[in-house]
Amino acid sequence: MPTRQGRYTLRLDSCPSIVSFAAVVGKKEGEGPLAQEFDIICDDTTMGEKTWEKAESRLQKDAVNRALSKGGLSASEMDFILAGDLLNQCISSTYGLRDLNIPLFGLYGACSTMAESLCLGSIMVDSGAAGHCVCVTSSHFCSAERQFRYPLEYGSQRPPTAQWTVTGSGCAVVAPSCKAPYVRAVTVGKIQDMGITDVNNMGAAMAPAAADTLKTFFMDTGTTPDNYDLILTGDLGQVGSQLVEELLQRESFDISKRHSDCGLLIFDIKEQGVNAGGSGCGCSASVLCSHILNKIQHKELNNVLFLATGALMSPTSLQQGESIPGIAHLVHLSSTSYQDDCTINGH
Amino acid sequence: MPTRQGRYTLRLDSCPSIVSFAAVVGKKEGEGPLAQEFDIICDDTTMGEKTWEKAESRLQKDAVNRALSKGGLSASEMDFILAGDLLNQCISSTYGLRDLNIPLFGLYGACSTMAESLCLGSIMVDSGAAGHCVCVTSSHFCSAERQFRYPLEYGSQRPPTAQWTVTGSGCAVVAPSCKAPYVRAVTVGKIQDMGITDVNNMGAAMAPAAADTLKTFFMDTGTTPDNYDLILTGDLGQVGSQLVEELLQRESFDISKRHSDCGLLIFDIKEQGVNAGGSGCGCSASVLCSHILNKIQHKELNNVLFLATGALMSPTSLQQGESIPGIAHLVHLSSTSYQDDCTINGH
Numbered sequence: 140m141p142t143r144q145g146r147y148t149l150r151l152d153s154c155p156s157i158v159s160f161a162a163v164v165g166k167k168e169g170e171g172p173l174a175q176e177f178d179i180i181c182d183d184t185t186m187g188e189k190t191w192e193k194a195e196s197r198l199q200k201d202a203v204n205r206a207l208s209k210g211g212l213s214a215s216e217m218d219f220i221l222a223g224d225l226l227n228q229c230i231s232s233t234y235g236l237r238d239l240n241i242p243l244f245g246l247y248g249a250c251s252t253m254a255e256s257l258c259l260g261s262i263m264v265d266s267g268a269a270g271h272c273v274c275v276t277s278s279h280f281c282s283a284e285r286q287f288r289y290p291l292e293y294g295s296q297r298p299p300t301a302q303w304t305v306t307g308s309g310c311a312v313v314a315p316s317c318k319a320p321y322v323r324a325v326t327v328g329k330i331q332d333m334g335i336t337d338v339n340n341m342g343a344a345m346a347p348a349a350a351d352t353l354k355t356f357f358m359d360t361g362t363t364p365d366n367y368d369l370i371l372t373g374d375l376g377q378v379g380s381q382l383v384e385e386l387l388q389r390e391s392f393d394i395s396k397r398h399s400d401c402g403l404l405i406f407d408i409k410e411q412g413v414n415a416g417g418s419g420c421g422c423s424a425s426v427l428c429s430h431i432l433n434k435i436q437h438k439e440l441n442n443v444l445f446l447a448t449g450a451l452m453s454p455t456s457l458q459q460g461e462s463i464p465g466i467a468h469l470v471h472l473s474s475t476s477y478q479d480d481c482t483i484n485g486h
Numbered sequence: 487m488p489t490r491q492g493r494y495t496l497r498l499d500s501c502p503s504i505v506s507f508a509a510v511v512g513k514k515e516g517e518g519p520l521a522q523e524f525d526i527i528c529d530d531t532t533m534g535e536k537t538w539e540k541a542e543s544r545l546q547k548d549a550v551n552r553a554l555s556k557g558g559l560s561a562s563e564m565d566f567i568l569a570g571d572l573l574n575q576c577i578s579s580t581y582g583l584r585d586l587n588i589p590l591f592g593l594y595g596a597c598s599t600m601a602e603s604l605c606l607g608s609i610m611v612d613s614g615a616a617g618h619c620v621c622v623t624s625s626h627f628c629s630a631e632r633q634f635r636y637p638l639e640y641g642s643q644r645p646p647t648a649q650w651t652v653t654g655s656g657c658a659v660v661a662p663s664c665k666a667p668y669v670r671a672v673t674v675g676k677i678q679d680m681g682i683t684d685v686n687n688m689g690a691a692m693a694p695a696a697a698d699t700l701k702t703f704f705m706d707t708g709t710t711p712d713n714y715d716l717i718l719t720g721d722l723g724q725v726g727s728q729l730v731e732e733l734l735q736r737e738s739f740d741i742s743k744r745h746s747d748c749g750l751l752i753f754d755i756k757e758q759g760v761n762a763g764g765s766g767c768g769c770s771a772s773v774l775c776s777h778i779l780n781k782i783q784h785k786e787l788n789n790v791l792f793l794a795t796g797a798l799m800s801p802t803s804l805q806q807g808e809s810i811p812g813i814a815h816l817v818h819l820s821s822t823s824y825q826d827d828c829t830i831n832g833h
């Protein structure tokens with residue numbers, strides 16, 4: 140059962156398991172440093188579909204189907220699917236998941252969606268409300284560019300602080316505790332807005348949210364950055380990554396030795412021309428649901444704080460002079476459960 | 487604790503209470519049959535803001551603040567806020583709720599959002615994951631028209647099957663069981679797509695989802711329409727309302743005597759020029775969080791099935807030739823709890 144730890148953190152007493160996971164990515168991501176980790180790399184980023192939006196739906200569908208098949212699971216066993224994406228009215232999720240016939244909670248957390256869905260799915264399983272929850276999200280470079288910035292055909296220039304939307308999808312299936320990776324705790328984020336208005340500097344807009352959620356988690360649990368092998372932010376990129384470390388340093392939390400960012404892991408930022416790094420819902424989702432969960436499963440990582448960060452603006456809100464509010468949700472993943480702790484301490 | 491009843495329905499054993507609620511609407515809604523029931527009627531639908539989107543954010547902010555103040559509650563006591571809306575990237579929620587400093591689960595369920603947030607909030611409270619959950623959504627005629635159809639200045643004609651997006655917001659605060667209205671059970675819907683492509687006939691697109699969720703609930707619980715005082719769909723309007731009754735009739739469930747629709751309750755459809763009735767997230771939210779919850783609180787209604795229905799398409803998906811998938815989530819509201827049943831039966 141979920142129990143409060145401090146004001147904002149929920150300790151998941153049963154430690155739900157991520158029983159299966161999969162990541163599907165595009166060509167460019169498949170040429171990056173994590174190439175060996177992904178389940179499917181699509182050489183043709185149209186996925187054989189007629190539009191970029193349909194291609195993105197296809198990514199999400201393929202990620203779910205692969206996660207189910209890897210785990211020997213069927214869609215009919217799933218109690219809920221928790222899904223969302225960046226496109227207007229979350230159409231990647233709707234059309235990608237339409238045929239699965241699983242009760243759907245549609246989410247909107249921008250690039251924080253993978254963590255949001257894992258928070259909710261894990262709470263549901265820990266509380267007994269669900270047996271199996273499918274958590275999934277996606278993004279596509281081409282659908283995101285034309286919706287949020289310019290049509291690709293326009294060939295716009297990108298400033299050095301801009302990030303590159305990942306073409307990819309990640310899916311994790313949460314189920315009652317049985318094996319690593321386990322979900323030990325979650326901290327749901329609050330909107331933070333420091334007045335950033337530059338849409339080409341999303342990392343800076345999201346960093347305060349990541350810092351706030353991390354600080355909250357450390358205070359709630361009485362732990363410090365040194366208690367974790369890895370503190371993994373979603374897609375702050377180069378600018379935001381530096382900023383979150385600085386913001387936390389001011390609060391006397393030094394995460395610099397443990398911190399990494401999915402947007403910096405998925406691409407070789409010197410070689411692949413992605414400016415400040417990767418971004419998009421699919422960035423943190425595909426890195427988590429391959430590289431990171433693999434390492435936790437094999438006990439190469441034992442205690443990971445995963446924080447996907449989202450920028451909650453829209454082109455319309457920016458045109459109307461609004462700043463960019465950020466949000467970050469935290470999931471504490473581990474190779475051991477609370478039950479394991481007792482066993483280890485008992486011996 | 488939530489326990490499964492049948493395959494898809496969750497019985498909420500503790501029967502969480504809706505401890506406070508409020509509805510804020512625009513001028514036209516304030517001239518309709520439910521005028522006396524709303525907490526705030528805004529004569530100026532700009533809400534004193536410079537854009538329609540900011541006006542909609544303001545509706546949502548006002549609804550939350552009114553619900554909190556009516557219940558003698560403060561934002562700092564709230565554990566989660568579950569919110570979403572129709573606008574791209576859900577900006578009404580983000581900017582409306584930005585200053586509240588409550589952990590946010592952003593939702594996208596189109597016009598099903600009020601039921602989606604109530605489902606999640608009630609599960610969270612019933613499972614002990616949360617003490618207080620704020621559930622809120624909104625829509626605004628002017629922001630919706632220009633995003634989904636045409637700018638108002640264009641003066642487009644509307645066919646008889648078209649519905650009128652409600653300018654309004656409804657907010658409900660769910661907390662541990664203490665008084666009516668109680669949430670007894672929830673059924674989370676699955677995407678249903680019958681191939682409808684006419685954006686001016688949303689009722690027809692959403693009716694199959696409402697029928698599917700209702701049928702699922704009746705089968706899971708072994709109840710029939712006659713066990714309820716009111717079966718209230720979200721915003722099917724005239725066309726969809728007739729259709730859902732026909733679809734269920736084919737399955738041998740006659741809801742016609744108990745069925746009503748928020749889109750038909752909020753306007754006088756003969757006098758107010760709204761064609762097939764009201765629609766939008768704010769339609770079911772504002773009708774539920776005034777008229778309906780008031781009646782349950784005063785035991786004028788005792789057993790209500792509330793089903794908000796959503797059409798999960800976007801203008802882009804329609805332009806690309808996709809049909810309109812629908813979804814409907816069900817919340818069983820009651821003036822009595824399971825505990826009351828035992829007491830009554832015991833005497």
